[in-house]
Amino acid sequence: MKTILVIGNGMVGYKFCEKFVSKAPADAFKLVVFGEEPRPAYDRVHLSAFFENEDAKALELAPRSWYETHGIELITNERVTDIHRTTKTVTTLSEKTYAYDLVVLATGSSAFVPPIKGVEKKGVFVYRTIEDLEETLAYAKTLTSDGLPKKAAVLGGGLLGLEAAKAVLDMGLEPHVVEFASKLMPRQLDTEGSNILQSKLESLGIHIHLNKATNQILGADHITGMEFGEDDTLDVEMLVVSAGIRPRDELGKTCGLEMGTRGGVVVDNALRTSDPSIFAIGEVALYNQMIYGLVAPGYEMAEVAVNQILGNTESLMSAEIDMSTKLKLIGVDVASFGDPFASADKAHAIVFENKFKGLYKRINVSTDGSRLLGGILVGDASDYNNLLQLYQNAMPLPENPEDLIIGARGEGAASFGSVLDLPDTAVVCSCEAVTKGAICCQVDAGIETLKDLAAETKATTGCGGCKPMVDDLLKETLKAAGKVVKETLCEHFDYSRQELYDIIQLKGIKTYDALLESHGKGAGCETCKPALASLFASIYNETANKQETIQDSNDRFLANIQRNGTYSVVPRVAGGEITPKQLIVIGEIAAKYDLYTKITGGQRIDMFGARLDQLPSIWKELIAEGFESGHAYGKSLRTVKSCVGSTWCRYGMDESVSFAIELENRYKGIRSPHKIKGGVSGCIRECAEARCKDFGIIAVEGGWNLYVGGNGGANPRHAELLAEKIDNKTVVTYIDRFLMFYIKTALPLMRTAAWLEKLDGGIDYLKEVVVQDSLKICEDLDRQMHALVDTYKCEWKEAIENIEIQNRYSHFVNSDAIDENLNFVPLRTQKMPELWKS
Amino acid sequence: MSTTRAPYVTTPIEKVKTWFKAAPVTKFPSNGGACVQYKGKQIAVFNFTKEDKWYACQNLCPHKMEMVLSRGMIGDAAGIPKVACPLHKKTFSLDSGENLNGDLEAIAVYPVKVEGGFVYLGFSD
Ligand code: SRM
Ligand SMILES: Cc1cc2nc3c(=O)[nH]c(=O)nc-3n(C[C@H](O)[C@H](O)[C@H](O)COP(=O)(O)OP(=O)(O)OC[C@H]3O[C@@H](n4cnc5c(N)ncnc54)[C@H](O)[C@@H]3O)c2cc1C
Ligand code: SF4
Ligand code: FES
Numbered sequence: 001m002k003t004i005l006v007i008g009n010g011m012v013g014y015k016f017c018e019k020f021v022s023k024a025p026a027d028a029f030k031l032v033v034f035g036e037e038p039r040p041a042y043d044r045v046h047l048s049a050f051f052e053n054e055d056a057k058a059l060e061l062a063p064r065s066w067y068e069t070h071g072i073e074l075i076t077n078e079r080v081t082d083i084h085r086t087t088k089t090v091t092t093l094s095e096k097t098y099a100y101d102l103v104v105l106a107t108g109s110s111a112f113v114p115p116i117k118g119v120e121k122k123g124v125f126v127y128r129t130i131e132d133l134e135e136t137l138a139y140a141k142t143l144t145s146d147g148l149p150k151k152a153a154v155l156g157g158g159l160l161g162l163e164a165a166k167a168v169l170d171m172g173l174e175p176h177v178v179e180f181a182s183k184l185m186p187r188q189l190d191t192e193g194s195n196i197l198q199s200k201l202e203s204l205g206i207h208i209h210l211n212k213a214t215n216q217i218l219g220a221d222h223i224t225g226m227e228f229g230e231d232d233t234l235d236v237e238m239l240v241v242s243a244g245i246r247p248r249d250e251l252g253k254t255c256g257l258e259m260g261t262r263g264g265v266v267v268d269n270a271l272r273t274s275d276p277s278i279f280a281i282g283e284v285a286l287y288n289q290m291i292y293g294l295v296a297p298g299y300e301m302a303e304v305a306v307n308q309i310l311g312n313t314e315s316l317m318s319a320e321i322d323m324s325t326k327l328k329l330i331g332v333d334v335a336s337f338g339d340p341f342a343s344a345d346k347a348h349a350i351v352f353e354n355k356f357k358g359l360y361k362r363i364n365v366s367t368d369g370s371r372l373l374g375g376i377l378v379g380d381a382s383d384y385n386n387l388l389q390l391y392q393n394a395m396p397l398p399e400n401p402e403d404l405i406i407g408a409r410g411e412g413a414a415s416f417g418s419v420l421d422l423p424d425t426a427v428v429c430s431c432e433a434v435t436k437g438a439i440c441c442q443v444d445a446g447i448e449t450l451k452d453l454a455a456e457t458k459a460t461t462g463c464g465g466c467k468p469m470v471d472d473l474l475k476e477t478l479k480a481a482g483k484v485v486k487e488t489l490c491e492h493f494d495y496s497r498q499e500l501y502d503i504i505q506l507k508g509i510k511t512y513d514a515l516l517e518s519h520g521k522g523a524g525c526e527t528c529k530p531a532l533a534s535l536f537a538s539i540y541n542e543t544a545n546k547q548e549t550i551q552d553s554n555d556r557f558l559a560n561i562q563r564n565g566t567y568s569v570v571p572r573v574a575g576g577e578i579t580p581k582q583l584i585v586i587g588e589i590a591a592k593y594d595l596y597t598k599i600t601g602g603q604r605i606d607m608f609g610a611r612l613d614q615l616p617s618i619w620k621e622l623i624a625e626g627f628e629s630g631h632a633y634g635k636s637l638r639t640v641k642s643c644v645g646s647t648w649c650r651y652g653m654d655e656s657v658s659f660a661i662e663l664e665n666r667y668k669g670i671r672s673p674h675k676i677k678g679g680v681s682g683c684i685r686e687c688a689e690a691r692c693k694d695f696g697i698i699a700v701e702g703g704w705n706l707y708v709g710g711n712g713g714a715n716p717r718h719a720e721l722l723a724e725k726i727d728n729k730t731v732v733t734y735i736d737r738f739l740m741f742y743i744k745t746a747l748p749l750m751r752t753a754a755w756l757e758k759l760d761g762g763i764d765y766l767k768e769v770v771v772q773d774s775l776k777i778c779e780d781l782d783r784q785m786h787a788l789v790d791t792y793k794c795e796w797k798e799a800i801e802n803i804e805i806q807n808r809y810s811h812f813v814n815s816d817a818i819d820e821n822l823n824f825v826p827l828r829t830q831k832m833p834e835l836w837k838s
Numbered sequence: 839m840s841t842t843r844a845p846y847v848t849t850p851i852e853k854v855k856t857w858f859k860a861a862p863v864t865k866f867p868s869n870g871g872a873c874v875q876y877k878g879k880q881i882a883v884f885n886f887t888k889e890d891k892w893y894a895c896q897n898l899c900p901h902k903m904e905m906v907l908s909r910g911m912i913g914d915a916a917g918i919p920k921v922a923c924p925l926h927k928k929t930f931s932l933d934s935g936e937n938l939n940g941d942l943e944a945i946a947v948y949p950v951k952v953e954g955g956f957v958y959l960g961f962s963d
Binding site for chain 2 (some may be wrong): 055057058063086511516530550553561817
């Protein structure tokens with residue numbers, strides 16, 4: 001049995017193990033893996049996800065038990081300090097010695113910290129490992145704990161720097177990106193692309209400083225600022241250095257392997273170093289005079305090294321490595337592929353720029369117009385996968401190549417043709433090198449879901465950028481094979497939401513249990529239960545009290561669950577109009593129950609920190625004072641936000657508050673696929689932000705303009721104009737129909753914005769249905785909406801009048817004790833739940 | 839925080855020393871859960887009415903260490919009975935306690951029996 005020592009348990013080292021065990025004959029080799037970090041290899045590419053959940057386990061590429069199962073000895077927290085080539089042994093920091101037949105160096109790289117005066121000060125961090133992030137986060141928490149605004153800088157405006165800047169923003173600090181070059185992402189973008197990206201980032205609250213060479217870090221013990229030149233300084237209280245990477249090549253150097261002039265262990269196209277018993281892969285390996293700071297080339301190296309070791313010597317590295325990249329996470333699309341800068345003698349650049357919308361697209365087409373050589377996308381990278389395929393497979397271009405970026409407008413991405421036109425050899429998932437052929441082959445063999453496809457081929461499991469294309473391929477291949485592609489709810493129901501809507505209505509089925517019995521299987525789950533609860537509510541206008549155990553956690557107790565398992569209380573304040581008396585009542589109740597209070601983004605008041613057992617009595621008091629449920633917990637109408645309008649405002653064209661109150665009271669309580677929000681502005685100054693709402697109306701000369709399908713949240717979208725200059729009654733009729741049509745046809749958890757985007761024919765089609773009644777369904781829609789409006793009841797009122805419902809609100813079934821595990825800490829003059837420890 | 843996993847250990851039926859009489863069956867929602875207090879512990883008890891099966895586990899979700907699992911939705915994944923935490927929807931097998939959609943440590947599960955209209959939980963102490 002031969003022993004292979006894998007030094008480094010990072011992404012590429014792990015990939016080597018994974019590929020090795022899947023190919024190597026059992027018992028011919030023993031793998032021993034050394035990792036300097038305390039935990040098994042994790043997904044560094046998605047390191048930023050750690051900020052969201054601080055869940056290191058979720059990033060793990062495989063649990064420790066995986067290594068055990070495959071007979072791999074994994075030694076973490078242990079650095080290899082020397083390789084002794086003459087005796088074929090290595091020694092480690094804890095002075096242990098291991099003999100080897102082969103070594104695979106996979107030591108990756110470390111963050112490069114430029115030798116700037118003062119970089120050793122406290123508050124200066126790098127961005128490479130989970131430990132780096134933990135330290136950064138802990139420091140940021142101490143900065144933000146007093147609630148005052150704080151600034152933090154990121155040194156480096158490259159791919160990683162921008163990701164770090166977003167992370168800094170998410171930590172509650174004001175990010176400042178400091179870049180030495182005259183543009184952002186200098187390796188991927190041209191100046192125009194960088195300019196557009198800069199203004200996009202600035203609108204997200206990320207400040208950009210270009211052409212800045214940092215002379216020194218200021219501050220006594222802790223960083224307090226950065227100095228660029230005389231009189232040119234920036235006050236910051238934290239710094240994340242993201243100025244590039246340096247290969248961890250110290251082992252290669254000390255044992256005398258051939259090294260690159262600027263570092264890196266030199267390898268040939270079989271990944272062999274100058275010592276035939278030592279391979280190097282990943283970010284430590286210098287191939288083609290280059291260190292590739294991306295996972296895809298690293299994974300290819302792992303594959304080739306495995307093949308070489310197992311005697312398949314024909315497997316060699318590609319001569320050219322694709323460096324196409326797409327920026328993830330930041331909230332603005334950026335991608336570049338092939339040669340983004342192709343010079344004028346090789347290519348003609350076609351450029352589309354829309355400063356207003358923050359779009360920049362450039363493609364470089366070979367001078368004979370036949371091939372795509374590369375390009376840049378800023379602001380909208382949805383065509384990235386398609387363009388990348390055209391480039392990688394040297395596919396023929398359409399007659400007018402500009403169609404590729406401008407698109408036959410209104411008709412979607414028609415210029416790309418079908419994904420099925422791609423050659424079978426096209427690499428669709430570059431992280432895992434999965435081809436179109438491999439995917440289609442699995443689908444032909446019977447795979448029908450994205451999840452199974454990912455399990456079988458590993459496609460989409462790397463950076464995830466290929467997901468839309470893999471999904472398209474799956475659906476198109478299924479369709480081509482004559483199989484119906486159905487968006488079924490989950491493993492318990494083989495029907496789509498819309499089909500279930502019809503089944504419930506036509507068969508008059510009244511309960512989830514009955515539906516599961518007649519049309520489903522198993523015991524249900526957290527996907528189908530709330531989706532069906534929403535359908536029963538939309539069809540019968542029943543409150544969440546009726547089938548309480550199929551409701552989402554918030555609806556079940558008619559309150560939003562908070563971080564520590566307590567709840568929030570949000571009474572309805574229609575249109576944001578509230579009397580002094582009502583303010584006092586809310587204040588008194590909040591004080592009595594010691595609740596944290598805050599004005600919400602929806603123009604009303606939220607009281608946080610109520611225990612489950614306190615909810616009924618709090619609501620009893622609120623209802624006695626005339627309040628009712630605000631449905632802040634439900635997939636239902638939240639608020640109709642309003643500006644003050646013509647009653648007070650000198651510009652007001654109409655009474656926006658009155659109309660907002662009318663609309664809010666009309667739609668309150670109605671359950672829908674996702675939450676619904678409205679807005680009413682008294683003039684085009686739009687102080688109520690009506691155009692970011694599901695429905696928004698704006699008073700103009702001669703009536704109201706009605707907009708629909710707007711959204712704030714993660715993917716903001718402005719609402720589109722449905723009708724102009726209409727009177728109050730027509731507004732109500734159109735909103736009735738629009739909402740009812742949406743409620744009947746949308747997928748679960750799909751906001752109106754996403755629904756409208758998916759609706760074939762878009763807003764024009766919606767106008768035909770809602771205004772011109774092209775489907776002849778308006779009468780039905782009107783009737784169904786009226787029925788919902790007429791049967792409204794406040795579910796909290798229902799709850800406090802029914803002792804059985806109230807009994808659901810005790811923490812224990814066998815005792816009246818309260819949950820003693822709740823701990824609050826002071827927050828300014830109020831309180832908050834103790835922070836999570838893990 | 840007083841909340842730690844320490845008191846919660848999976849109890850196989852053969853290790854049961856005490857059958858604790860928790861509450862009448864009627865106190866538990868059908869196809870749902872409720873929380874039982876036992877010697878300072880919080881135990882989530884679930885009633886799968888359709889299958890006529892009962893399960894019990896620690897109320898503490900190992901993800902963020904909050905006492906919430908009894909308020910989660912129940913169901914099954916490929917036949918394995920499970921509960922989804924109301925906070926972030928981590929799901930746990932009610933047979934083995936295993937985390938089905940992640941790598942969290944397994945939760946402790948306890949035997950349940952129903953006799954004379956009462957729900958009893960099995961403990962080893
Ligand atoms: C309380 C509040 C923040 C605040 O302190 O101001 C809030 C709090 C929450 N929001 Fe919000 N959102 C609040 C206004 C907003 C707004 C602003 C607005 O309505 O004008 C938006 C952007 C507008 C929009 O929705 O289009 C907003 C976009 C979201 C989203 C993203 C929705 C999307 O389509 O992308 C979520 C996540 C979701 O619903 O899936 C969310 C979810 C949540 C949840 C429910 C998260 C959760 O499940 O715990 C928070 C519940 C808090 C609670 O217990 O009450 N909240 N949330 C605001 C309550 C308004 C109200 O009176 O009801
Ligand atoms: C925040 C962030 C975002 C990224 N985003 C992307 C992206 O979107 N797309 C993309 O393609 N790439 C991205 N990358 C780059 C990608 O993570 C790397 O290309 C990849 O991790 C390289 O794998 P590796 O195994 O060569 O090195 P590493 O993952 O760094 O692993 C090397 C391991 O070896 C250990 N080690 C070093 N020396 C020793 C020793 N002497 N003894 C024992 N152990 C040792 C190290 O501690 C480390 O754990 C990103 C990187 C970061 C930090
Ligand atoms: S209130 Fe809304 S924006 Fe704020 S943390 Fe919660 S979900 Fe996110
Ligand atoms: S606390 Fe249970 S899933 Fe997060």
